[in-house]
Amino acid sequence: MKLSLIRTYSCNIFPIFHKPKTQSLSLCARSRRPICSSSLKPKIPLFLRPSNYSATLSDLKKWHDWAKTLSSSIGSSFFDSDNGPDSSLLFRELNWLIEDSLEDHSLIPQLGIQDNSTNVRLRVDIDELYSLWKQRIEERKPFQYIVGCEHWRDLVLSVEEGVFIPRPETELLIDSVSDVVSNNEELRQGLWVDLGTGSGAIAIGIGRILESRGRVIAIDLNPLAASVAAFNVQRYGLQDVIEVRQGSWFEPLKDIEIEEKLSGVISNPPYIPSDDIPGLQAEVRTHEPRLALDGGLDGMDDLRYLCNRTASLLKPGGFFAFETNGEKQCKFLVDYLENDNAGSFCNLKIVSDFAYPVEVVTEQTIN
Amino acid sequence: MSSFWLKRSRSSSSLLLQNPRTKTRTVESSQFLNFIDSNQNHTVLPSGLSSFLFKALKNSSGSDFNRSKTCFFGSQYQQFFPRNSKGGFSFFGTQAATEPSTADGLTVEGIVANRWTILDESDSDWKSHAAAIAQSIQVIKRRLQWKKLMVRLNLLSVELNKPDLWDDPVHAGRISREHGSLMGKMKEVKAFEQELLEHIDMIKLAREENDTELESESLEALVTMRRISNEKELEALLSGEQDPCPCYIEVQAGAGGTESMDWAAMVMEMYKSWAQRRGYGVTVVDEMPGEMAGIKRATIKVVGEYAFGYAKSEVGVHRLVRISPFDSGKRRHTSFAAVAVIPIMGDGSTRVQINESDLRIERYRAGGPGGQHANTTESAVRIVHIPTGVTATCQNERSQHQNKASAMAVLQSRLDQLEMTRQAQMNAQHTQSLTEISWGNQIRTYVLHPYRMVKDLRTNYEVSDPDSVLEGDLDGFILSYLSASLDKDENIEDHQSAQSQSLIREEEEIPESFMASTITNSTITTATVLREEEIQSLNNSSIQADVSSNEVVEGNPRKWQPFRRRHILDGYSTEAVADVSSGGEDDIRDTNKFLE
Ligand SMILES: C[S@@+](CC[C@H](N)C(=O)[O-])C[C@H]1O[C@@H](n2cnc3c(N)ncnc32)[C@H](O)[C@@H]1O
Numbered sequence: 001m002k003l004s005l006i007r008t009y010s011c012n013i014f015p016i017f018h019k020p021k022t023q024s025l026s027l028c029a030r031s032r033r034p035i036c037s038s039s040l041k042p043k044i045p046l047f048l049r050p051s052n053y054s055a056t057l058s059d060l061k062k063w064h065d066w067a068k069t070l071s072s073s074i075g076s077s078f079f080d081s082d083n084g085p086d087s088s089l090l091f092r093e094l095n096w097l098i099e100d101s102l103e104d105h106s107l108i109p110q111l112g113i114q115d116n117s118t119n120v121r122l123r124v125d126i127d128e129l130y131s132l133w134k135q136r137i138e139e140r141k142p143f144q145y146i147v148g149c150e151h152w153r154d155l156v157l158s159v160e161e162g163v164f165i166p167r168p169e170t171e172l173l174i175d176s177v178s179d180v181v182s183n184n185e186e187l188r189q190g191l192w193v194d195l196g197t198g199s200g201a202i203a204i205g206i207g208r209i210l211e212s213r214g215r216v217i218a219i220d221l222n223p224l225a226a227s228v229a230a231f232n233v234q235r236y237g238l239q240d241v242i243e244v245r246q247g248s249w250f251e252p253l254k255d256i257e258i259e260e261k262l263s264g265v266i267s268n269p270p271y272i273p274s275d276d277i278p279g280l281q282a283e284v285r286t287h288e289p290r291l292a293l294d295g296g297l298d299g300m301d302d303l304r305y306l307c308n309r310t311a312s313l314l315k316p317g318g319f320f321a322f323e324t325n326g327e328k329q330c331k332f333l334v335d336y337l338e339n340d341n342a343g344s345f346c347n348l349k350i351v352s353d354f355a356y357p358v359e360v361v362t363e364q365t366i367n
Numbered sequence: 368m369s370s371f372w373l374k375r376s377r378s379s380s381s382l383l384l385q386n387p388r389t390k391t392r393t394v395e396s397s398q399f400l401n402f403i404d405s406n407q408n409h410t411v412l413p414s415g416l417s418s419f420l421f422k423a424l425k426n427s428s429g430s431d432f433n434r435s436k437t438c439f440f441g442s443q444y445q446q447f448f449p450r451n452s453k454g455g456f457s458f459f460g461t462q463a464a465t466e467p468s469t470a471d472g473l474t475v476e477g478i479v480a481n482r483w484t485i486l487d488e489s490d491s492d493w494k495s496h497a498a499a500i501a502q503s504i505q506v507i508k509r510r511l512q513w514k515k516l517m518v519r520l521n522l523l524s525v526e527l528n529k530p531d532l533w534d535d536p537v538h539a540g541r542i543s544r545e546h547g548s549l550m551g552k553m554k555e556v557k558a559f560e561q562e563l564l565e566h567i568d569m570i571k572l573a574r575e576e577n578d579t580e581l582e583s584e585s586l587e588a589l590v591t592m593r594r595i596s597n598e599k600e601l602e603a604l605l606s607g608e609q610d611p612c613p614c615y616i617e618v619q620a621g622a623g624g625t626e627s628m629d630w631a632a633m634v635m636e637m638y639k640s641w642a643q644r645r646g647y648g649v650t651v652v653d654e655m656p657g658e659m660a661g662i663k664r665a666t667i668k669v670v671g672e673y674a675f676g677y678a679k680s681e682v683g684v685h686r687l688v689r690i691s692p693f694d695s696g697k698r699r700h701t702s703f704a705a706v707a708v709i710p711i712m713g714d715g716s717t718r719v720q721i722n723e724s725d726l727r728i729e730r731y732r733a734g735g736p737g738g739q740h741a742n743t744t745e746s747a748v749r750i751v752h753i754p755t756g757v758t759a760t761c762q763n764e765r766s767q768h769q770n771k772a773s774a775m776a777v778l779q780s781r782l783d784q785l786e787m788t789r790q791a792q793m794n795a796q797h798t799q800s801l802t803e804i805s806w807g808n809q810i811r812t813y814v815l816h817p818y819r820m821v822k823d824l825r826t827n828y829e830v831s832d833p834d835s836v837l838e839g840d841l842d843g844f845i846l847s848y849l850s851a852s853l854d855k856d857e858n859i860e861d862h863q864s865a866q867s868q869s870l871i872r873e874e875e876e877i878p879e880s881f882m883a884s885t886i887t888n889s890t891i892t893t894a895t896v897l898r899e900e901e902i903q904s905l906n907n908s909s910i911q912a913d914v915s916s917n918e919v920v921e922g923n924p925r926k927w928q929p930f931r932r933r934h935i936l937d938g939y940s941t942e943a944v945a946d947v948s949s950g951g952e953d954d955i956r957d958t959n960k961f962l963e
Contacts, residue, residue: 089744091656092744167737168730169738272739284742
């Protein structure tokens, strides 16, 4: 059995695994049970709300000036203390907040003009704007929770407090799926699973790549995440491709006979070592759900579990990719798979999380 | 080093034919005939022939004459070239006409020479209107290379008169088509001049006879003409191939730390307000704020008709002299900001093919571990085109994906422009204009102290109110520069006029091809990509030249250090740099700067 290990320079690394094609299939039929999505109602992101409020441009300018002053008072102090945002980033966020609040973007340039009594239509009350920006600065509430959305790849995903905010690094997981699927029609038409879907980012990214030929099941233990994911799936019109289920890891798949049936398993599971959590950036530590972050003592509890189970669920030639905490966890996982699941996987790759030339470091034969 | 290729689109056709007719009134046929008659004394043919022909054509529908295959009508003012099938006679339009003038001998040139004050359009002073119109006509004539156009018309006329012309029908067709086209342009301008002078006559007449109604009617007509001529003038000024395109405007701070960064921010603000005044859409693509104040550099995208055509006039180094608000000693400081303007070409025009494998893509994150550890809205992307060293950065979009797309768009435009410059240099080695390009060119000085003034060093156009300029009132500078560049073009062409006199040319429409080459040259002259290194060296040199004892220029040997305090978290290490052998020294230096 051959294992090729491909390495690049990277911190956030996805191990990508292919199952050998030679495995035999053992099928046992089980009945499918539909899972109702949660009854929690997701919040509507700011930019999708109706423009029910109005204010004069000069009042808006007053707020803007106040918010700018508040932001510049931060300087680099957040950055120095815990890698938080500095003033220039806050200024940029402030512009985006205005973009999302103001119905008519063409008025934005006029914010510089003094004493403009033109009325503008807003999606949020001006008093609320004051309180939102206070929360951003004083409570370090993540900007994405302030506006209720995150721009991720070419998507705008709804998020809210209690649901993990998708990270730019994870955009690359989708690229790796796109690569495998591009010349493998069988995988494109298969069943994919996004474990710990959060806002549904990965599932939606994959769903769009499959071009409604395959299917995706998106799973999260957090009921709020499941309902936000369902909302996002709906917004992108992917209800027929993506099914959101609430439950722990593979448990919601019990109704489906999935042994050796899955084309792909993709996950960004919690991977931060428990002891690191108190030292995290305030936005993450105090606002994002711990369930989404905490990976146990060495951060690998969930990764190990998912690797174990995935081995038996992937169909021959199937594909899996996980985001990890970096090279250390990746190496560890590869060793783990080589030793404990010897023979189940071939073509183990560690892929850098951005488009750099990939360098083959080692290629070894097991058995 | 890998290469890229591109396809040139066809050059645009000449302005006067291309114009949508926005005129509210047209020259009536009586004026047309009048005009033809007035040419009699210059034509070599028996007088009255032209009007005779006009009538003959009108009345002879269905006749053999009318069906003759070489007879065609052009546009409204175009001359026609009937020839009967038996070759009985041929006729061509006249070349130069007498200078049209008013009853008391005032010509368009005379009006310009009078230097009447040009007031606002709302001021009902006929002299002001007339002066404005006459000025526009002069610009339009310069664009048409009037003198040469006349010479060429003469040559063509002589050729058309040759009895054996139609022995070679292909040649004859070409000659007569070109003649028709030039004639059309010439007549359109002449008719416009004529109309102006007639209105002036009318006004004078109305005054003599105290006919206020006639006077205000004629004045009204002048205002209309003024608007039309204004439009035509602009079209004449902005007839470069890329002029109608949207563009990027980039501003980069020179040496001098906070002081210069503050100046760069002021310059950027000036362009934002200018663009907004013009009704253009403005988006910030990239912005690198300074530590204390201002910006290290920024790129905006300006979308709207002729954005590039206007903005290209701003390329170069802008210098500020003022008492620094950052200097507690209240000393006078000189700061510099460099401006680059890049056209965004539409699909289907000149585009460089970019190879994915020639790109190095870097992303930025705040320092420390990323992924689940960090929540940041920062998702800057920088793309390096390895073969050329051209880079593009974008950080103002809200996702990495979008930043990458934006950066790619900037990169594309930069490479397009670079390639165009290269081509223009190849095509035009024999002309002067390109050797004149030097990035050491300071184009404008803004003085806030000890006196107040903004002066363009290329045109000597000067304004005593810097505030209005910094608030975006730039059109005066831009138009005077564009108009001055037109003169430059004409001079270049004058040098070459010997060549252009040869009658046999490949092109069917000579004026178009003339213009295409001229336009390309002038566009390139004013709008080449400013590469980082060039700006840097430029700043060094201009600073040195400018240090005087009572002016402080804060020295800072490392001027551009984008992303200071930010680290590339992933995917980029020295190994990766070493990999990029084709990038060479520049790349490594660049990267180190970036990593800092
Ligand atoms: C780091 S977040 C990733 C979210 C999303 N996939 C993304 O990349 O933006 C991890 C997610 O796993 C979910 N999760 C944690 N434990 C889980 C479990 N036992 N079963 C299912 N989901 C779980 C969390 O609720 C959280 O949404």
